[in-house]
Amino acid sequence: MKLSARTAAAAGWALFGCAVVAFAAMAGLEIAASQDKLAAVFLCLGALAATALLRLPDALHETGHLLFGVCAGLRVLEVRIGWLCFDKTGVRFAAGKGAGETRLTLRHERGARARLFAAALGGPLLAAVAGVALLLAWGMSAAHPALTFFALTAPFLLQEALFACVPAELPDGATDGLTLAELASKTGEAEVALRVMTAQLQLERDPNAELPYELLFGAPVVREDSPAFLELLRLQREYLLAHGERAEAERIGARLQAIVQEQGG
Numbered sequence: 001m002k003l004s005a006r007t008a009a010a011a012g013w014a015l016f017g018c019a020v021v022a023f024a025a026m027a028g029l030e031i032a033a034s035q036d037k038l039a040a041v042f043l044c045l046g047a048l049a050a051t052a053l054l055r056l057p058d059a060l061h062e063t064g065h066l067l068f069g070v071c072a073g074l075r076v077l078e079v080r081i082g083w084l085c086f087d088k089t090g091v092r093f094a095a096g097k098g099a100g101e102t103r104l105t106l107r108h109e110r111g112a113r114a115r116l117f118a119a120a121l122g123g124p125l126l127a128a129v130a131g132v133a134l135l136l137a138w139g140m141s142a143a144h145p146a147l148t149f150f151a152l153t154a155p156f157l158l159q160e161a162l163f164a165c166v167p168a169e170l171p172d173g174a175t176d177g178l179t180l181a182e183l184a185s186k187t188g189e190a191e192v193a194l195r196v197m198t199a200q201l202q203l204e205r206d207p208n209a210e211l212p213y214e215l216l217f218g219a220p221v222v223r224e225d226s227p228a229f230l231e232l233l234r235l236q237r238e239y240l241l242a243h244g245e246r247a248e249a250e251r252i253g254a255r256l257q258a259i260v261q262e263q264g265g
Contacts, residue, residue: 075105189223192219
């Protein structure tokens, strides 16, 4: 089931409110139990600042995608957290939608769907495991400033993990929950992206490879401003040109150009 952007936003705000309440409760307990109240207050404020300014939940979320993707045998193209972007050229500042993004592609065709599923699951899973582990350590261990500092970020880690699992199309793109659902049901943009990656991998190995017709033309219908859909149109056009279907290739080329011009405008 795909939720509307408005419903997903409401769920996001509700989860954020729960995280704030949980953080306030934990901070209150720490301050009340501390002999140095001022130091405890600064510790709590520092944890809050690190969460908001250093984007710790986002960083851990993207690290999960990265680790699971690498372990699943995917190739890393780019990792972006806020304004920081990491790719093969190094570290740079780059504007982008959303709090973060990890771009991966296939190294192998075998098990491609499972590999992408693992990478999509890795982000919310790592954030959830880290959040639960920190809360358990905080509740079961003797108070320590370092443990308390990181434990105070746990509510926001869990908020990040839970919201990422909400299946919805947001202005910043599809959530991990929607990507997982689409990969499982072989529908939507995730399915189109999988087909495009498979086709690109085959062409990378052999530029003259004969791509299966069903791979390119059996993809589900998705919104036209999707990057995966635009790349699919390019591949379809090249396929038709290679098979002498110039009229149909020109029609798809005109459609592609119109979409690109509309986005540019």
